[in-house]
Amino acid sequence: xxxxxxxxxxxxxxxxxxxxxxxxxxxxxxxxxxxxxxxxxxxxxxxxxxxxxxxxxxxxxxxxxxxxxxxxxxxxxxxxxxxxxxxxxxxxxxxxxxxxxxxxxxxxxxxxxxxxxxxxxxxxxxxxxxxxxxxxxxxxxxxxxxxxxxxxxxxxxxxxxxxxxxxxxxxxxxxxxxxxxxxxxxxxxxxxxxxxxxxxxxxxxxxxxxxxxxxxxxxxxxxxxxxxxxxxxxxxxxxxxxxxxxxxxxxxxxxxxxxxxxxxxxxxxxxxxxxxxxxxxxxxxxxxxxxxxxxxxxxxxxxxxxxxxxxxxxxxxxxxxxxxxxxxxxxxxxxxxxxxxxxxxxxxxxxxxxxxxxxxxxxxxxxxxxxxxxxxxxxxxxxxxxxxxxxxxxxxxxxxxxxxxxxxxxxxxxxxxxxxxxxxxxxxxxxxxxxxxxxxxx
Numbered sequence: 098x099x100x101x102x103x104x105x106x107x108x109x110x111x112x113x114x115x116x117x118x119x120x121x122x123x124x125x126x127x128x129x130x131x132x133x134x135x136x137x138x139x140x141x142x143x144x145x146x147x148x149x150x151x152x153x154x155x156x157x158x159x160x161x162x163x164x165x166x167x168x169x170x171x172x173x174x175x176x177x178x179x180x181x182x183x184x185x186x187x188x189x190x191x192x193x194x195x196x197x198x199x200x201x202x203x204x205x206x207x208x209x210x211x212x213x214x215x216x217x218x219x220x221x222x223x224x225x226x227x228x229x230x231x232x233x234x235x236x237x238x239x240x241x242x243x244x245x246x247x248x249x250x251x252x253x254x255x256x257x258x259x260x261x262x263x264x265x266x267x268x269x270x271x272x273x274x275x276x277x278x279x280x281x282x283x284x285x286x287x288x289x290x291x292x293x294x295x296x297x298x299x300x301x302x303x304x305x306x307x308x309x310x311x312x313x314x315x316x317x318x319x320x321x322x323x324x325x326x327x328x329x330x331x332x333x334x335x336x337x338x339x340x341x342x343x344x345x346x347x348x349x350x351x352x353x354x355x356x357x358x359x360x361x362x363x364x365x366x367x368x369x370x371x372x373x374x375x376x377x378x379x380x381x382x383x384x385x386x387x388x389x390x391x392x393x394x395x396x397x398x399x400x401x402x403x404x405x406x407x408x409x410x411x412x413x414x415x416x417x418x419x420x421x422x423x424x425x426x427x428x429x430x431x432x433x434x435x436x437x438x439x440x441x442x443x444x445x446x447x448x449x450x451x452x453x454x455x456x457x458x459x460x461x462x463x464x465x466x467x468x469x470x471x472x473x474x475x476x477x478x479x480x481x482x483x484x485x486x487x488x489x490x491x492x493x494x495x496x497x498x499x500x501x502x503x504x505x506x507x508x509x510x511x512x513x514x515x516x517x518x519x520x521x522x523x524x525x526x527x528x529x530x531x532x533x534x535x536x537x538x539x
Contacts, residue, residue: 125183143491149434184451198469
């Protein structure tokens with residue numbers, strides 16, 4: 098568990114010593130200047146943490162808090178290629194820091210040494226940056242000649258953040274380093290189908306790890322006797338069941354031992370899935386097959402967690418919990434506005450992306466040490482609290498004692514009013530994790 102003094106030391110080192118060293122190494126600072134690397138990064142990160150829509154004038158005021166008098170125009174002029182390289186280096190240093198909380202008191206999660214969520218999210222950049230961060234192309238309407246892909250690993254137990262790691266926008270999730278990064282023994286991995294790879298899942302199992310995933314439509318499925326089945330035929334052979342838990346093997350070559358967890362969904366859920374599937378296929382100029390449409394009647398999961406460790410209902414709740422990483426990205430984009438800029442200048446935009454990502458890392462560290470212990474925490478409310486105190490935090494960076502006091506004040510505020518309201522009809526994820534019987538089997 099990261100303590101307040103440890104977090105204060107991490108923040109102070111990152112935004113002073115590390116920042117100044119990175120400024121010199123990247124050429125952002127080449128001679129003595131009133132605008133040091135530390136002052137520049139503090140102004141941008143804490144200025145945008147306090148207000149993601151902050152103007153240059155507001156950022157100049159944040160620089161004043163860091164002890165440097167600079168005009169808005171002067172600050173704008175410094176947001177060039179060297180500044181972007183400098184901020185990227187500080188971000189890389191930040192993601193190497195290990196900040197974690199005590200495991201949250203949810204028994205279902207505590208069965209595993211970690212519950213690691215994997216996902217990626219993209220940020221579209223100005224086309225002029227395509228040489229540095231090539232996108233996937235696309236039409237002129239979508240402007241994806243340049244894009245940044247963020248790779249993140251997120252532990253639901255301790256809240257530890259792996260990333261954001263930066264990749265070119267055209268990079269596929271399955272080829273990013275987070276796909277094959279090792280897990281601690283006894284950890285559970287949750288990822289969407291973009292990361293589905295039987296070789297990777299086999300490697301996790303060989304290292305005493307666990308995985309839970311939706312079943313990929315094209316994966317070969319074999320029963321316990323080695324006979325290959327179409328999944329829906331296999332379920333039909335069980336009789337008129339609404340739920341199944343079957344031992345299977347996955348892959349024509351790998352024959353990876355697993356459990357097939359199948360739950361028939363209500364008709365309205367199946368119809369909604371088919372509408373989404375048809376709409377997605379239509380956007381891509383395709384027509385979904387009858388077999389693919391028939392899959393919409395079922396929720397199909399595969400896992401190597403043994404039955405005595407994870408029941409079907411519990412597996413469904415954990416699969417739903419994977420959306421917590423989507424909500425993290427939503428928090429960063431909808432509230433941190435990491436993908437928005439007031440400027441049209443390419444390097445200024447890139448500087449803003451890096452600085453706002455740094456702000457989100459700092460925000461996450463404060464949430465971990467301040468309210469992660471509460472299962473009913475609201476990260477949206479907590480982020481609002483952090484924003485209110487951002488400049489107080491920035492003003493305390495020069496003094497470890499004052500910084501520790503500022504962090505403690507934020508923690509007190511987080512503890513006082515950043516909780517989710519309990520819901521009866523549609524329980525929150527934390528309610529389902531605490532009591533999987535609250536939710537249906539859809």
